[in-house]
Amino acid sequence: MLAINTTETVHEGSIFGQITTMDHEQLVICQDEATGLKALIGIHNTVLGPALGGTRMWPYGTEEEAIKDVLRLSRGMTFKNSLAGLNFGGGKAVILGDPSLKSEAFLRRFGRFIESLGGRYVTAGDVNMKTPDMEYIALETRHVAGLPKSKGGAGDPSPVTAYGVYMGMKAAAKKAFGSDSLQGKRIGVQGVGKVGKYLINYLVKEGADILITDIFEDKLKEVAAATGATVVDSKVLYDLPMDIYAPCALGATINDQTITRLTCKVIAGGANNQLEDEAKHGKLLMEKGIVYAPDFLINAGGVINVGAEYYGEYQEEAVFTQTEKIYDTCLSILTNSEQQNIPAQQAAIEAAKARIEAIGRIKLPF
Ligand code: NAD
Numbered sequence: 001m002l003a004i005n006t007t008e009t010v011h012e013g014s015i016f017g018q019i020t021t022m023d024h025e026q027l028v029i030c031q032d033e034a035t036g037l038k039a040l041i042g043i044h045n046t047v048l049g050p051a052l053g054g055t056r057m058w059p060y061g062t063e064e065e066a067i068k069d070v071l072r073l074s075r076g077m078t079f080k081n082s083l084a085g086l087n088f089g090g091g092k093a094v095i096l097g098d099p100s101l102k103s104e105a106f107l108r109r110f111g112r113f114i115e116s117l118g119g120r121y122v123t124a125g126d127v128n129m130k131t132p133d134m135e136y137i138a139l140e141t142r143h144v145a146g147l148p149k150s151k152g153g154a155g156d157p158s159p160v161t162a163y164g165v166y167m168g169m170k171a172a173a174k175k176a177f178g179s180d181s182l183q184g185k186r187i188g189v190q191g192v193g194k195v196g197k198y199l200i201n202y203l204v205k206e207g208a209d210i211l212i213t214d215i216f217e218d219k220l221k222e223v224a225a226a227t228g229a230t231v232v233d234s235k236v237l238y239d240l241p242m243d244i245y246a247p248c249a250l251g252a253t254i255n256d257q258t259i260t261r262l263t264c265k266v267i268a269g270g271a272n273n274q275l276e277d278e279a280k281h282g283k284l285l286m287e288k289g290i291v292y293a294p295d296f297l298i299n300a301g302g303v304i305n306v307g308a309e310y311y312g313e314y315q316e317e318a319v320f321t322q323t324e325k326i327y328d329t330c331l332s333i334l335t336n337s338e339q340q341n342i343p344a345q346q347a348a349i350e351a352a353k354a355r356i357e358a359i360g361r362i363k364l365p366f
Pocket of ligand 1: 190234248303
């Protein structure tokens, strides 16, 4: 029998090394030569239930980048689902390649890989995966949510995500300014896509002074005309005086370069993985006195929406009510962070892990 030398196989940069360090249960590698499909499914933790998290398609420069992304994103989903009080674990899938590769066969092949996991992983949409793509996936697996209303789904989850971000932003404002009113607050919204646009609608109603950036001029013009927001150059956004920075585009925008430039008192936005280095940048924000509303805590509205759809119990009002609880959860986590003098990110992760441990224990008698 061949013996595996674990000390040689499991080193920091190896796949086993990475999934061990990040505490994953499983990493599934999928390939299909005929359609050109190459995908990774990260299943981080299934103590609370099936691993739920969307599929992202991206032209990654290297395999390593894709592995890192799927591992980070699926871990984030574990914490997000736990803090949102859902009976779902954390998972995520990434498809490697240019979105133009997508075809019916390509997507259905991917759907069959998901089906082969027997419900351990439930997918939904994410970057570069649109509703018609999810419909093709759904032809091959039941373990998919985020379908259009016309197909019995709950439709686009972005309005609910934006509502949760708004709730989290108000809770963070209460901590930072003593009041959760956003009236007159200058708020820089980076990215006026699906989440950004809906978020701005809430901010406008409160009388906030809104700055917007995007890489698409037409989107900026449309949002500025509809809301009165001021368009600013995306390169200078971090340098502008503002009360709140709301990242609603990409991850990792809170990093060594931007933290020194930001003068805001609150960061609260919809983008995933905002901190480039979770431990280092979480701590730097705390030292700078910036109240940070952790992304996976406040952008959970979307997953609350798709989770209800998956269990066949979707009611819009109930989903918004559950999402509203993000306000209380965020306030409580920011208070813990303050009292224990630990970064908000760490306080949020500890709260998420505590629920998983507690629920894991009650399952033991089975
Ligand atoms: P989207 O693609 O609709 O919007 C993103 C916007 O950001 C686009 O308008 C894009 O042009 C813009 N953008 C890209 N690069 C930029 C840059 N460098 N500077 C300024 N703008 C830039 O995506 P979305 O659904 O609104 O999601 C936004 C973020 O929120 C993503 O990180 C996503 O993972 C996260 N998120 C979304 C949901 C959801 O329900 N849609 C749920 C949870 C998390």
